[in-house]
Amino acid sequence: xxxxxxxxxxxxxxxxxxxxxxxxxxxxxxxxxxxxxxxxxxxxxxxxxxxxxxxxxxxxxxxxxxxxxxxxxxxxxxxxxxxxxxxxxxxxxxxxxxxxxxxxxxxxxxxxxxxxxxxxxxxxxxxxxxxxxxxxxxxxxxxxxxxxxxxxxxxxxxxxxxxxxxxxxxxxxxxxxxxxxxxxxxxxxxxxxxxxxxxxxx
Amino acid sequence: xxxxxxxxxxxxxxxxxxxxxxxxxxxxxxxxxxxxxxxxxxxxxxxxxxxxxxxxxxxxxxxxxxxxxxxxxxxxxxxxxxxxxxxxxxxxxxxxxxxxxxxxxxxxxxxxxxxxxxxxxxxxxxxxxxxxxxxxxxxxxxxxxxxxxxxxxxxxxxxxxxxxxxxxxxxxxxxxxxxxxxxxxxxxxxxxxxxxxxxxxxxxxxxxxxxxxxxxxxxxxxxxxx
Numbered sequence: 001x002x003x004x005x006x007x008x009x010x011x012x013x014x015x016x017x018x019x020x021x022x023x024x025x026x027x028x029x030x031x032x033x034x035x036x037x038x039x040x041x042x043x044x045x046x047x048x049x050x051x052x053x054x055x056x057x058x059x060x061x062x063x064x065x066x067x068x069x070x071x072x073x074x075x076x077x078x079x080x081x082x083x084x085x086x087x088x089x090x091x092x093x094x095x096x097x098x099x100x101x102x103x104x105x106x107x108x109x110x111x112x113x114x115x116x117x118x119x120x121x122x123x124x125x126x127x128x129x130x131x132x133x134x135x136x137x138x139x140x141x142x143x144x145x146x147x148x149x150x151x152x153x154x155x156x157x158x159x160x161x162x163x164x165x166x167x168x169x170x171x172x173x174x175x176x177x178x179x180x181x182x183x184x185x186x187x188x189x190x191x192x193x194x195x196x197x198x199x200x201x202x
Numbered sequence: 203x204x205x206x207x208x209x210x211x212x213x214x215x216x217x218x219x220x221x222x223x224x225x226x227x228x229x230x231x232x233x234x235x236x237x238x239x240x241x242x243x244x245x246x247x248x249x250x251x252x253x254x255x256x257x258x259x260x261x262x263x264x265x266x267x268x269x270x271x272x273x274x275x276x277x278x279x280x281x282x283x284x285x286x287x288x289x290x291x292x293x294x295x296x297x298x299x300x301x302x303x304x305x306x307x308x309x310x311x312x313x314x315x316x317x318x319x320x321x322x323x324x325x326x327x328x329x330x331x332x333x334x335x336x337x338x339x340x341x342x343x344x345x346x347x348x349x350x351x352x353x354x355x356x357x358x359x360x361x362x363x364x365x366x367x368x369x370x371x372x373x374x375x376x377x378x379x380x381x382x383x384x385x386x387x388x389x390x391x392x393x394x395x396x397x398x399x400x401x402x403x404x405x406x407x408x409x410x411x412x413x414x415x416x417x418x419x420x421x422x423x424x425x426x427x428x
Contacts, residue, residue: 056230082230086238088414090425094245095414099238105228139229143241143390 003182007154010131014072014113032071034061034173036197040079042104043190049138050104051083059177059195063114071114075130075157079106079179079193101141106189108134108179110157123164130157134181136189153181153189163199173197237403240391242410250373250384252420254296259310259371261289261299266315280401287405288314288369291412295419310384311372317365366390367404369411385418387411 038057042050057080063073081104088097110132118124137150161175174196181189246252265281289299292312300308371385389407416424 080228080230090414091427093248094243095425096241096243097410097414098241101229103229137228141229143239 004154007131007156007182010129010156011111013129014111014131028065028067030065030201032061032063032065032073032199032201034059034063034197034199036060036173036175036195038077038079038193038195040081041192041194042081043192044188046081046104046189046191049083050081050102054079054081056080056082057193057195059193059197061112061197063112068120069116071116073112073114075108075110075112077106077108077193079108079191080104081106081191098143103137103139103141104189104191105137105139106134106179106181106191107136108132108155108157110155112157112159114159116163121165123162126159126161126163128157128159128161130159131155134179134189136181136187138187149185149187151181151184151187153184153187155179155181161195169201171199173199236391236399240389240403240407242387242389242407242414244385244387244411244415246385246415246417247382250382252385252418254292254418254420257309258298258300258306259292259312260302260308261285261292261312261314265367266313267317280404283401284367284404284408285314287408288312291408292418295412308374310374313370313372315368315370317368367407369408385415387415 036059038059040054040057041047042052042054057078059075059077059079061073061075063071065071083102084099085102086097086099088095108130110130112128112130114126114128116124116126132155134153134155135150136153137148139148157177157179159175159177161173161177164172164174166172175194177193177195179189179191179193263285265278265284292299297310300306367389369387370383373382373384375382389404389411391407412418
């Protein structure tokens with residue numbers, strides 16, 4: 001499927017979820033906040049560019065329940081990948097050697113929709129999708145020189161997680177999220193985030 | 203109500219802690235040693251036939267100061283060591299050095315220059331160094347060559363200036379012609395204030411210049427671009 005069509009399909013799905021009439025109104029209208037510590041794992045070209053794993057990431061979600069099982073919301077984040085490598089690279093007319101540092105800084109801003117299985121008060125598995133934009137900066141530092149390339153990407157996200165209830169309407173969340181910044185200016189970025197969160201308003 | 207307010211405060215606290223501790227910096231892991239700021243770049247004329255055992259060269263006993271900055275910015279106390287190291291490396295490859303008094307015409311000239319200018323160094327007869335630092339052929343190990351490189355100040359403690367040492371090999375041609383450069387090695391990095399460290403570092407980097415230049419030996423089986 002064309003990436004743009006897929007993006008449009010996810011946006012349409014989110015809008016439909018946002019305006020759907022709740023089957024059960026027990027939880028409808030309730031706001032939830034979730035602050036997450038995220039680790040980051042680059043995939044494909046992203047991993048080739050700036051390494052496979054990073055401990056540096058943060059994600060914030062705000063959601064509004066449309067029923068006991070559905071919610072729509074917004075997620076923002078800041079995810080960092082970095083890699084250092086030293087060596088010699090040969091090209092047609094010579095060679096260059098030294099130490100290179102490469103970084104990917106990604107800031108997703110996505111509309112989200114989530115489905116929570118089970119009932120309130122229990123441990124609830126959930127899945128979610130998101131669509132929106134990723135601002136992604138790619139930076140290479142070598143010696144006393146640096147190069148940057150930043151783009152706004154249309155982006156898609158898929159997520160699976162677990163919400164573990166705690167007293168006082170809070171919960172801990174564990175989640176895995178696949179982030180996909182669609183190709184822009186010949187650059188595409190894909191990575192996983194694995195997050196531990198603290199949620200209020202469940 | 204009070205409990206909910208407390209939970210929101212906890213959430214905000216968690217959020218702030220995550221932001222400060224989880225991410226910390228956009229560019230973690232910057233250089234931890236001054237040597238990590240060094241770059242060694244070599245480039246050569248692929249049409250030129252390097253034949254070390256059959257080619258002689260002349261190298262002046264001085265290192266020229268070029269580019270911006272004051273001469274006093276460049277420490278000249280290592281010039282002798284640097285010139286000796288370059289001569290040793292060329293001798294190891296088989297090139298014969300001619301003295302000024304030899305009366306013979308050399309096949310090649312080797313000229314050394316230093317500059318405190320970040321952007322490389324200037325040589326007579328053209329802008330041989332103008333391609334740097336945006337050369338598009340850098341291998342995948344260095345990432346795609348999009349945009350333009352620009353100088354920046356690495357995250358390393360202390361106050362340092364940047365500088366370059368260039369070694370240029372020129373073909374000996376008739377008077378009046380533009381002198382073609384057939385090979386160039388440039389070291390670019392931070393100028394250290396630690397005397398002993400600087401000397402050892404520069405000599406190691408000169409060795410690297412020749413290590414990554416198999417073309418100077420006349421070899422035809424050269425490393426593939428990577």
